[in-house]
Amino acid sequence: MGKVAVGATVVGAAAVCAVAVYIVRRRMHSTGKWGRVIEILKVLEEDCATPIGKLRQVADAMTVEMHAGLASEGGSKLKMLISFVDNLPSGHEKGFFYALDLGGTNFRVMRVLLGGKQDRVVKQEFEEVSIPPHLMTGGSDELFDFIAEALAKFIATEGEDFHLPEGRQRELGFTFSFPVKQTSLSSGTLIKWTKGFSIEDTVGQDVVGELIKAMERVGVDMNVTALVNDTVGTLAGGRYHNPDVVAAVILGTGTNAAYVERAHAIPKWHGLLPKSGEMVINMEWGNFRSSHLPLTEFDHSLDFESLNPGEQILEKIISGMYLGEILRRVLLKMAEEADFFGDTVPPKLRIPFIIRTPHMSAMHSDTSPDLKVVGSKLKDILDVPTTSLKMRKVVISLCNIIASRGARLSAAGIYGILKKLGRDATKEGETQKSAIAMDGGLFEHYTQFSECMESALKELLGDEASESVEVIHSNDGSGVGAALLAASHSQYLEEDSETS
Numbered sequence: 001m002g003k004v005a006v007g008a009t010v011v012g013a014a015a016v017c018a019v020a021v022y023i024v025r026r027r028m029h030s031t032g033k034w035g036r037v038i039e040i041l042k043v044l045e046e047d048c049a050t051p052i053g054k055l056r057q058v059a060d061a062m063t064v065e066m067h068a069g070l071a072s073e074g075g076s077k078l079k080m081l082i083s084f085v086d087n088l089p090s091g092h093e094k095g096f097f098y099a100l101d102l103g104g105t106n107f108r109v110m111r112v113l114l115g116g117k118q119d120r121v122v123k124q125e126f127e128e129v130s131i132p133p134h135l136m137t138g139g140s141d142e143l144f145d146f147i148a149e150a151l152a153k154f155i156a157t158e159g160e161d162f163h164l165p166e167g168r169q170r171e172l173g174f175t176f177s178f179p180v181k182q183t184s185l186s187s188g189t190l191i192k193w194t195k196g197f198s199i200e201d202t203v204g205q206d207v208v209g210e211l212i213k214a215m216e217r218v219g220v221d222m223n224v225t226a227l228v229n230d231t232v233g234t235l236a237g238g239r240y241h242n243p244d245v246v247a248a249v250i251l252g253t254g255t256n257a258a259y260v261e262r263a264h265a266i267p268k269w270h271g272l273l274p275k276s277g278e279m280v281i282n283m284e285w286g287n288f289r290s291s292h293l294p295l296t297e298f299d300h301s302l303d304f305e306s307l308n309p310g311e312q313i314l315e316k317i318i319s320g321m322y323l324g325e326i327l328r329r330v331l332l333k334m335a336e337e338a339d340f341f342g343d344t345v346p347p348k349l350r351i352p353f354i355i356r357t358p359h360m361s362a363m364h365s366d367t368s369p370d371l372k373v374v375g376s377k378l379k380d381i382l383d384v385p386t387t388s389l390k391m392r393k394v395v396i397s398l399c400n401i402i403a404s405r406g407a408r409l410s411a412a413g414i415y416g417i418l419k420k421l422g423r424d425a426t427k428e429g430e431t432q433k434s435a436i437a438m439d440g441g442l443f444e445h446y447t448q449f450s451e452c453m454e455s456a457l458k459e460l461l462g463d464e465a466s467e468s469v470e471v472i473h474s475n476d477g478s479g480v481g482a483a484l485l486a487a488s489h490s491q492y493l494e495e496d497s498e499t500s
Contacts, residue, residue, distance in 0.1 A: 036338035041397060044330060047296040048401050050408040052459055054292060058409060059460065061290040062416030066283070071267045079284040082266065083232050083258070084185035085485060086274035089240040091117050093487035096162045098170060098222065100151065100211075101479045103177030103230060104195050106130050107147060109154040111162055112483040120240075123161055126479065127154050140202040144214035152220050170222040171490055173482030176207055177230050185489055188227050226485040230439075231258040232280055233481025238437025238474035240484050245435045247417050248474065251410060251449075252440025255319040257285045259417050285413055286315030293317065294405060298329040305352075314413070318406035320442040324355040326402050331355075331395070340391065346382045355381055361446040364399035371396065400448070407449045411456035418461075418469065425465050437474035444473065 062078075069080030099110040110126035129150045135143045155170070164170060178197070180188035187206050193199060202210060208224045215222055228236070235248035235258045247259035261281045263273045299317055302325060303309055306316070316322045332349050334340035341349070348354055359377055366373035371392035378384045378395070414436055418424040423434045443450050458466040474481075 033338045037334050037340055037394060040330065040334055040338065041394060041401075044296060044298075044398070045401050048294055048405040050294060050405055050412075050456075054294065055408055055412040055415070055456065055460060057292040058290060058412040059416040059419060061292055062285075062288060062413055063420045065288060065290075066416070066420050069283075070261070070265065070281070073268060075268075077287050077289055079282070079287065081182060081282040081284060082269060083228065083280040083282050084182055085226070085228065085232055085236070085280040085489075086263070086276045086278055087488045088260065088278075088280070089236055089484040089488045091120065091240055091243075093240075093484065093490075095487065095490070095492075096164070097225075097483040097486040097490075098151075098155075098172040099175065099479050099481075099483035099486065100147070100172055101175040101177075101230075101482060102147070103175065103478060105136070107150075108479055109151050110479050110483060111154075111158070112480060113161060114484075114487055121480070124480065124483075125157075136197045136199070138199065140199050140205065140210055141214065143199060143202070144210045145217060147211065148214035148218045148220055151215065151222075152218050155220065155222075168492060171225045171486045172222050173226045173228060173233075173484070173486035174208060174211065174224050175228055175230055175233050175478045175482040177478065180207060180227070180229070182227065185226055186224050223491060225489050225491065226482065228482055228485055229256075229258075229282055230478035230481075231256040232282055233478045233485065234437050234439045234474050235259070235280060235481070236484045236488070237481035238435065238472060240481075241474070242435050242437075242472060244433040244470075245437045245472070245474075246421060246423065247414070247434075248437040248439070249410070249414060249443075250440040251319065251438065251443040251453075253319065253321045253442075255286050255315050255410075255440070255442075257283045257413065257417060259283070259421065261421075283417075286312045286319065288413070289313035293409070296326075298326050298333075302326065302329065314409070318409050320357040320440070320446075322357075323402055323406060323442075324357040324360045325353050327360050327395075327398055328352070328355040330398055330402075334394075340394075341382075341384050341387075346384050348382045357442065357446065360399050360403070361448070363395060364403060364446075364448050366396070403446065403449050404452050407452035408456040411453045411460060414453075414457055415460040423469070424461065426468055432468060434469045436469070436471050438471055439474050439478075444475075 065076045065078045066080060069076035069078040093114045094116045096111055096113045099112065101108040106128050108126050108128050110124060112121060113123040115122040131146070135146055178194055179191040181191055182188040187208050189204055190202050190207050192203060208227050212224060231248055231250050234250060235245065238245035238248055247257060249257045258280055260278050263269065263277050263279045266279060269279065293313065302322065303313065303316055328349065331340065335345040335349055359381055363374045363377050370389060374392040374395050375387050378387050415424060418434060423432065454471055461469055
């Protein structure tokens, strides 16, 4: 598991965050077509600027919205969903547990053998299954029967290591990464399908109930102990390995955050206060918006043309789904208004989402003297056969401006959570540590992005407070995390503690 203390020096991170690495406009004439290229670059740089004062405003706005979302349903753009997870894994969990992770066109079934504080995860096995396209638009029973049958086949391969004590039922954590209104730890109704699924008769139904009925039809005896989303799973996985974890953030295709709140600080919670005194909150922070967010003409047009205009504004400027598309839109403007790629606009440049964030990351990471990777990517993606060095430097500058804004705003969001928890400053005589569990391809694979984010978080916290905050990589929370939550909420916990 990778671990980077925010208080540590992040090599080159400050340089990464300095917008526009190559000051291309210094040596260029500000007249004619090239002058227009530089003008577009300069306006983008100004519109995307995230000085520390602005980041503090964003963090404060995030904290205000968190309070509002906890106070009442619909009180904020942040949904602040109560997850019903009131016990995070402690590391003492023993036994073996299943996980089912359904979040897209594939799903995974997994079993994990836990050995308590000393042995931790003794063994884990998983299988990935592709969902046939016709089941994504068919009937609810067909989909869940397919899943239950795959689960039954996986159970049949249990080895001797995975031994269930006499009289015990298998227990499962179910990661379901679609919009759900959670009604208890182990139940929730589907609000709507996303990611290419469209099964009308599941909407409004309890997805755990649908799974249980399908398991009964195929003869699987298993108790679904926890229904979680992938961010809550990441938090569970992080806490299992590090007791200081207080929040989890996913920066991948999409983005979200979850954190541990004091139960008495949730006015909209009307149930009995949990024994632990805590409750995990799924923020759904991708939907955050504020007048302080630095938005450009490209963001406005992207939002207007999206399937959900006015929604997921933060996600549309910081997540992997959109960074490459913002770059494409800027390049298209340069091509149309300044003949950036020559007399004609490359036809492929007009195709939405043709530039993906991994392409952008590869170009941004190019350190060769002639920026060879940038040239080959533009050729492969856009069919632009030749580009000059100064053009490639402009592309690098654009990558840097767009990624730096996203990374620094991610840091502001994390700082907002720490402020809400009173963990943004050191208190005299206290040595509390705060760890943020991170997952997602953007965080894991886009080095400039993650380094810039960590550098900005350190800048917001200041030297002293940043010594007590660390960012850790919590891998595969959506799988192992669900199994761990099944363990920490097992129906057999009380009898286990009586016999131990």
